[in-house]
Amino acid sequence: xxxxxxxxxxxxxxxxxxxxxxxxxxxxxxxxxxxxxxxxxxxxxxxxxxxxxxxxxxxxxxxxxxxxxxxxxxxxxxxxxxxxxxxxxxxxxxxxxxxxxxxxxxxxxxxxxxxxxx
Numbered sequence: 001x002x003x004x005x006x007x008x009x010x011x012x013x014x015x016x017x018x019x020x021x022x023x024x025x026x027x028x029x030x031x032x033x034x035x036x037x038x039x040x041x042x043x044x045x046x047x048x049x050x051x052x053x054x055x056x057x058x059x060x061x062x063x064x065x066x067x068x069x070x071x072x073x074x075x076x077x078x079x080x081x082x083x084x085x086x087x088x089x090x091x092x093x094x095x096x097x098x099x100x101x102x103x104x105x106x107x108x109x110x111x112x113x114x115x116x117x118x
Contacts, residue, residue, distance in 0.1 A: 009116060016112035023050050023088055023105040030091035049087060052080035053110050061117045081110040 027046035031037040037045055060073035084106030092098040 012112050012116045016109055016116065019105040019109040019112060020050055023084055023109060026088045026091040026102055026105070027084070030087055033091070049080065049084045050106060050109060053077060053084065053106065054113055056080060057110070057113045057117055077110060077114075081106055084109075 024043075024046040027049055028042040031042040031045040032039050056073050056076040060070045060077065063070045063073060085103045088102040088106055089099045092102045
């Protein structure tokens with residue numbers, strides 16, 4: 001059954017990577033459209049927001065392995081994910097369906113990464 005663990009890990013990491021790419025695009029576009037960042041720096045914003053989800057998840061894993069409290073990291077993961085969801089939704093100018101679809105990538109990134117770490 002070790003092969004099933006490998007396949008599951010690959011699928012989870014693939015979903016996380018694809019979710020990151022979609023969210024990265026939405027956050028980059030939002031940064032430029034809102035004139036918050038110039039085009040050449042727009043790539044930094046999504047790395048900070050979605051990178052925080054991964055960073056806090058890894059910190060929570062380290063704390064759990066060291067038998068330390070993870071509650072603070074859980075709150076940080078939720079905050080980073082919610083921030084990404086909000087910014088992704090704001091990147092869509094019209095249509096409820098587009099906004100709903102835009103909310104999914106950061107949620108799936110967080111859930112996929114948490115699944116992989118567990």
